[in-house]
Amino acid sequence: MAIEYFKCMMCGHDWEEEVEKGEDVERSCSQCRSNSIRRFKSKPTPKE
Amino acid sequence: MGLSSRKAIYIPFPQAVPCSYILNMEDCLGNNPIACGKCAEVCEKNAINYDDQDEFVIREVGAVIVAIGLDVYDPTEMDEYGYTRFENVITSMEFERLICAGGPTAGHFVRPSDQVRPTRIGFIQCVGSRNPSIGRPYCSNICCMNTIKDTLLLADHYPDVKNVVFYQDIRAFGKSFEDMFQRSKKVGTRYVRGLPGDIEEDPETQNLTITVENTTSGKLEHHELDMVVLSVGVVPPEDLKKISGLLTLSKTSDGFFMESHPKLKPIDAPTRGVYFAGFCEAPKDIKESVCQAGAAASKVGGLLNAGEIHIEAITSVIDQEACTMCGVCAPICPYSAIVWEKGQPAMVIEAACAGCGACAAACNFNAITMRHFTDDQLLAQVRAVLAEKPEEKVFVFACNWCSYAGGDMAGISRLKYPSTNRVIRTMCSARVSEEMVLEAFLCGAPVVLVSGCHYADCHYINANRQTVKHVQRLWNKLERAGVRPERLQLEWISAAEGQKFANVMRQMEELRQTVTAEEIEHAREALKPKPKKEKKPKTEKEEADKEETPEEEAETVTS
Numbered sequence: 001m002a003i004e005y006f007k008c009m010m011c012g013h014d015w016e017e018e019v020e021k022g023e024d025v026e027r028s029c030s031q032c033r034s035n036s037i038r039r040f041k042s043k044p045t046p047k048e
Numbered sequence: 049m050g051l052s053s054r055k056a057i058y059i060p061f062p063q064a065v066p067c068s069y070i071l072n073m074e075d076c077l078g079n080n081p082i083a084c085g086k087c088a089e090v091c092e093k094n095a096i097n098y099d100d101q102d103e104f105v106i107r108e109v110g111a112v113i114v115a116i117g118l119d120v121y122d123p124t125e126m127d128e129y130g131y132t133r134f135e136n137v138i139t140s141m142e143f144e145r146l147i148c149a150g151g152p153t154a155g156h157f158v159r160p161s162d163q164v165r166p167t168r169i170g171f172i173q174c175v176g177s178r179n180p181s182i183g184r185p186y187c188s189n190i191c192c193m194n195t196i197k198d199t200l201l202l203a204d205h206y207p208d209v210k211n212v213v214f215y216q217d218i219r220a221f222g223k224s225f226e227d228m229f230q231r232s233k234k235v236g237t238r239y240v241r242g243l244p245g246d247i248e249e250d251p252e253t254q255n256l257t258i259t260v261e262n263t264t265s266g267k268l269e270h271h272e273l274d275m276v277v278l279s280v281g282v283v284p285p286e287d288l289k290k291i292s293g294l295l296t297l298s299k300t301s302d303g304f305f306m307e308s309h310p311k312l313k314p315i316d317a318p319t320r321g322v323y324f325a326g327f328c329e330a331p332k333d334i335k336e337s338v339c340q341a342g343a344a345a346s347k348v349g350g351l352l353n354a355g356e357i358h359i360e361a362i363t364s365v366i367d368q369e370a371c372t373m374c375g376v377c378a379p380i381c382p383y384s385a386i387v388w389e390k391g392q393p394a395m396v397i398e399a400a401c402a403g404c405g406a407c408a409a410a411c412n413f414n415a416i417t418m419r420h421f422t423d424d425q426l427l428a429q430v431r432a433v434l435a436e437k438p439e440e441k442v443f444v445f446a447c448n449w450c451s452y453a454g455g456d457m458a459g460i461s462r463l464k465y466p467s468t469n470r471v472i473r474t475m476c477s478a479r480v481s482e483e484m485v486l487e488a489f490l491c492g493a494p495v496v497l498v499s500g501c502h503y504a505d506c507h508y509i510n511a512n513r514q515t516v517k518h519v520q521r522l523w524n525k526l527e528r529a530g531v532r533p534e535r536l537q538l539e540w541i542s543a544a545e546g547q548k549f550a551n552v553m554r555q556m557e558e559l560r561q562t563v564t565a566e567e568i569e570h571a572r573e574a575l576k577p578k579p580k581k582e583k584k585p586k587t588e589k590e591e592a593d594k595e596e597t598p599e600e601e602a603e604t605v606t607s
Contacts, residue, residue: 009523009533009534009536009537009538010534010537010555010559024301024503024510024513025503026502026503026504026540034537034539034555035538035539035540036519036534036536036537036538036539037538038520038523038533039520
């Protein structure tokens with residue numbers, strides 16, 4: 001298990017989650033239900 | 049259970065099919081030289097051949113029915129029920145042996161500790177089923193009815209026996225099942241809603257005390273019983289992984305085989321010519337297994353008697369000269385239809401190719417052509433759609449089976465959504481290559497949406513996981529080029545989700561209105577392909593390394 005970071009590319013909601021190696025999970029944003037979920041291995045730095 | 053002994057030659061159980069003897073060579077006194085040989089002497093048919101050995105038999109077949117059955121859950125890990133500590137806690141399978149006329153006690157039901165007939169028996173349901181904490185979240189389907197049958201059997205054999213069933217839900221939905229459940233209650237079986245938290249044993253009498261919260265009354269109850277039967281669930285058979293590898297079959301999250309389509313093709317495996325029967329596909333009772341086996345046999349009959357078979361016209365072709373032998377395409381194919389060996393160009397087995405096009409999208413050297421959905425055809429569509437007033441359009445790639453059909457559903461349902469979207473159909477969302485998306489931005493598309501089937505619905509086993517990888521890579525690429533990555537969106541829309549299709553189109557239109565003319569122009573400039581340098585072909589390892597590089601933050605995504 002490793003912590004990974006996710007960001008919804010529709011509403012901008014971001015969160016972190018424990019991820020199992022080789023998992024096969026369909027993700028959606030808990031706020032807007034969009035499937036445009038970008039995944040980061042390290043915490044993304046907010047842009048100016 | 050250690051209640052009786054067995055000879056070295058035996059029939060596994062009286063109802064065994066075929067009803068023939070097995071010689072257990074581990075217990076036999078030996079056959080080289082023959083030490084005893086009495087069984088051969090008395091066999092009038094001369095059926096015993098001591099020289100017979102295990103061997104591999106190779107057969108060429110036109111179809112395969114996978115019916116590898118199930119394994120029963122081993123309750124040793126659920127120590128709270130004391131299966132390993134208390135002799136009088138047994139599993140439902142052991143109960144079957146005890147009550148069976150051909151079993152070790154000739155059907156006389158006794159408890160293991162003292163061989164005395166029990167009069168108070170408890171049944172605990174859902175042991176190894178509907179329990180996510182032990183990785184078994186699914187219902188095993190058969191345990192409720194099996195317990196109901198057991199209580200009726202006990203009531204019939206021993207009218208003085210008091211049965212208590214501890215359950216969370218009784219699922220009696222088959223034909224006459226509810227009637228059986230009511231009969232079980234009528235004969236005096238007590239059903240307590242609640243699963244026990246603890247079992248204790250009286251060291252003297254070896255009776256068991258169950259503590260349970262009755263969730264119907266909200267009270268804590270203690271039940272003293274002579275014996276407890278754990279109604280164990282079922283698990284995928286151990287051989288499933290091996291068979292899965294041999295026949296390139298995929299599994300559901302429960303670990304059972306995944307069918308081609310849950311409603312329309314429940315017998316078919318995604319690999320053509322392979323069918324399922326019974327438990328290996330999902331937990332089911334005998335009646336359902338028999339139905340499935342009949343359906344599988346008739347499908348095989350149809351296939352083998354067809355005389356000729358039609359293969360998919362939409363398949364991939366690899367240009368042997370253009371192939372750089374990198375091998376990237378081979379592991380991507382969900383059907384293992386691409387054969388590749390190091391130093392050799394890859395080859396497509398056309399009979400196995402289902403036509404998702406994931407390989408064509410993954411090939412960096414344009415060596416793979418997808419018949420009827422070639423790169424040139426799709427890129428020409430992109431350019432044609434965006435030839436005029438691209439800034440007013442939302443560009444949508446939709447997969448044939450789900451998202452495109454979802455759009456149809458929105459139309460049939462007369463749902464209103466903005467008319468700015470322009471949809472291009474591909475067989476699978478995995479066919480949408482990075483080049484196609486970038487071409488849309490280069491043509492001036494303000495927003496691009498890639499849409500496909502939900503994970504569980506992917507018509508090409510799991511090809512749409514490649515779509516996620518493409519989109520993740522593109523988000524990184526857009527960001528590096530200074531283009532707002534939000535302009536590329538990804539959605540899973542099923543054929544039934546007309547409403548979702550309409551909602552997504554509304555969201556896309558809102559997003560389109562936020563994209564400025566300057567942004568569109570900047571993307572056109574920033575994403576312009578740079579003049580190509582002479583590249584050396586990438587090896588598979590380099591390709592994998594690239595995906596793992598930390599700078600590429602999101603490259604190894606599967607969701």
